Amino acid sequence: MKRPWLLWIPLAAFLVFLTIGSLGLHRDQQQIVRSRMIGKPIPGMDMPAASSSNPAFSTKAFADGKVHLVNIFASWCVPCAAEAPQLAQLQQRGVLIDGIAVRDARPDVDDFLAKFGNPYARIGLDARSVMQFYLGSSGVPESYVVDGKGVIRYQHWGPIMPQDMDDILEQLREAAS
Amino acid sequence: MKLIALVVALGLAGTASAQTALPPAPYAYTQLDNPALEAKAKALMETIRCLTCQGQSIADSNASMAADLRSDIRERIKAGEAPEHIRAWLIERYGDWISYKPTAEPITWPLWAAPLLLLGAGAYVVTGRLKGHKGRRA
Numbered sequence: 262m263k264r265p266w267l268l269w270i271p272l273a274a275f276l277v278f279l280t281i282g283s284l285g286l287h288r289d290q291q292q293i294v295r296s297r298m299i300g301k302p303i304p305g306m307d308m309p310a311a312s313s314s315n316p317a318f319s320t321k322a323f324a325d326g327k328v329h330l331v332n333i334f335a336s337w338c339v340p341c342a343a344e345a346p347q348l349a350q351l352q353q354r355g356v357l358i359d360g361i362a363v364r365d366a367r368p369d370v371d372d373f374l375a376k377f378g379n380p381y382a383r384i385g386l387d388a389r390s391v392m393q394f395y396l397g398s399s400g401v402p403e404s405y406v407v408d409g410k411g412v413i414r415y416q417h418w419g420p421i422m423p424q425d426m427d428d429i430l431e432q433l434r435e436a437a438s
Numbered sequence: 439m440k441l442i443a444l445v446v447a448l449g450l451a452g453t454a455s456a457q458t459a460l461p462p463a464p465y466a467y468t469q470l471d472n473p474a475l476e477a478k479a480k481a482l483m484e485t486i487r488c489l490t491c492q493g494q495s496i497a498d499s500n501a502s503m504a505a506d507l508r509s510d511i512r513e514r515i516k517a518g519e520a521p522e523h524i525r526a527w528l529i530e531r532y533g534d535w536i537s538y539k540p541t542a543e544p545i546t547w548p549l550w551a552a553p554l555l556l557l558g559a560g561a562y563v564v565t566g567r568l569k570g571h572k573g574r575r576a
Contacts, residue, residue, distance in 0.1 A: 297530060365460070389506045
């Protein structure tokens with residue numbers, strides 16, 4: 262054989278493959294699934310009231326000239342309690358927050374609001390996650406900035422924590438301009 | 439024995455209420471009456487990725503969101519919607535990521551071409567060897 266080093270190529274290729282494979286095993290598999298609905302109008306959906314205190318709403322009437330922050334939450338969701346103080350702050354700054362309670366029951370939502378505060382203008386119920394599917398939402402909590410024309414401008418994945426406030430406020434300002 | 443049953447029942451109740459207070463959606467754990475439609479729905483569900491536990495299909499997952507998506511898919515199939523139409527609808531919202539079925543997008547072209555290239559390379563090597571043998575015999 263003229264070029265004996267050729268024999269080593271398959272072994273080298275196998276070792277490269279093995280390295281990539283074993284590194285992949287230790288990679289964090291959970292990835293954030295971004296909604297592809299950003300830049301598109303919010304899907305229209307009538308939702309019944311999820312609580313005794315707040316009115317129901319429909320996303321069909323979202324092109325009302327106002328910026329909405331749509332917050333997907335649930336009474337059974339632990340991180341949702343963690344973002345409650347930030348939502349309260351946003352409400353104090355005059356942000357219009359509409360809540361969507363996912364897979365929830367009215368007494369549970371009432372309890373949750375009594376315990377962690379009620380920053381919502383309105384709260385709709387998404388009993389079977391269908392609104393989540395329409396929005397391209399993959400978990401709870403999530404928040405969407407919707408501009409005055411009813412177009413989704415921004416998706417925040419996970420709870421809004423203190424360090425996310427600047428970002429959210431910036432996105433709300435941009436949506437308003 | 440009764441004690442074990444009680445403990446198991448309490449355990450199940452605990453995990454169920456921890457996730458959601460609602461009963462499951464109508465077709466989350468119930469098959470469609472029509473076996474042909476159920477087969478269609480099942481085939482689709484096995485190729486849709488669960489959004490909560492991302493290594494599983496929604497057919498395999500016990501996550502509430504996967505259960506709701508199974509019910510939604512069965513209801514749509516029952517209403518006459520085509521499985522590929524539902525897949526396209528989901529991809530429009532979540533990206534190719536949600537579907538386990540490989541697409542023919544340009545990014546997967548090398549993948550589709552690989553078997554042909556390997557077959558070609560194999561044929562080249564084999565013809566080379568055969569010629570070599572003939573040469574030696576002559």
